Amino acid sequence: MASLAEENYLKLIYHLSGSGADEVSTNALAEQTQTRAASVTDMLRKLAEKNLVHYKKYQGVRLTAEGQEVALQVIRRHRLWEVFMVQKLGFRWDEVHPIAEELEHIASEELINRLDAFLDFPVSDPHGDPIPTAAGKMPSAEYEKLCEVTAGKQVTMMGVSEHAASFLQFLSKAGLIPGSVVSVLEINDFDRSMLLKINESGPSFVSYEVARNILIKFSV
Amino acid sequence: MASLAEENYLKLIYHLSGSGADEVSTNALAEQTQTRAASVTDMLRKLAEKNLVHYKKYQGVRLTAEGQEVALQVIRRHRLWEVFMVQKLGFRWDEVHPIAEELEHIASEELINRLDAFLDFPVSDPHGDPIPTAAGKMPSAEYEKLCEVTAGKQVTMMGVSEHAASFLQFLSKAGLIPGSVVSVLEINDFDRSMLLKINESGPSFVSYEVARNILIKFSV
DNA sequence: ATAAAAATTTAGACTCACCTAAATTTTTAT
């Protein structure tokens, strides 16, 4: 029903709106889609026509219930394929995103539900992002940022909020992957950089910029 | 490089030409692509421009070496995904073709080679069709047709030359799937229908039309 | 050999998803 381009817009609106909460601006969409604002306007008119978004000229755009449903389906497919590529095909977590951008548009529901079962119904993807259910619910995964943890605390790494391959490669090298147990040894007041103990290994430094993009939960 | 539509044309030209041997007519392509002859002409001009086909007006079309390479890549992807869906996801062999028609256009070579390894380098797909190698060679699989077997002989079912879901479902019900051992008990002179023994089960009849589309090899 | 039929190509349009340039509306700063 929704074309490949339409699916990409809906998914992007979902992400940029903070899971559908706020309005998204034309320019924000243009920047992320690598297109021009005029092209975005054209698409928004079409999506509104199809009742996939609420759109009033100059007022930004929000997903309708129907639009959100499509967006969550696309996100579900994307994340399940990422799990498949990492767990079954042996890809690294920094390699799978561009391929999942293509696979997410294969529409067969039968295919995706069988894939889900084959993967044992994973609840999150290799980056720690939650996988929407077949029924179209996004599991809420509310994590803290590592940069907000105080010295002396021990936490578990749960995911990332930045998906650039170079960032992910840096984390792998430091042993910082979902599941890693991290103790904050020291925090440098000056630049907010952190000295960490990661899974029994020797201490590592991470900058505030890195810590800001690492999602954690406090160990019980 | 080649668009989705172009890939579909190249694959189709390969099949209709008998693996690249003969010229293919505009009308034959129009019929199979569910488009009009005029649209096919447009596309052939474009493919010729890109050096993917040899094309002279009114003379039909043939793949270039480069075009054949693309066609074989697409066929490789199609068949590997079919194996994946049947062997790993539990699809039936009559369900996978339409989904593979979409998956075959995911271009990542890394993905397809890892999938190949994950599947243990299968040499044929669920329908018995050979899978082109990563190097772009189509393994030759020269089988006889069941309709040409004489009474009293025992053969092994290797594949089908007709892929309609209804035909495949009929075969499954009769227990006629690749690997089945088949003995020809009787052949009816009048309509060339056959009485078969399939894998130790009681005898079954198949029409000439069915036997003509079953590929076999003689048991050693 | 010629005329009719069939196959194919050309001409002119259409939709989708994008573009640039120009207008318009909204926001921000004075």
Next chain:
DNA sequence: ATAAAAATTTAGGTGAGTCTAAATTTTTAT
């Protein structure tokens, strides 16, 4: 409150891939 700046939309195009209708070429039949 007004002018400048920023954001957004409108106007008019483009290329890919398709269409219908008309013209052309090839094939078939007499």
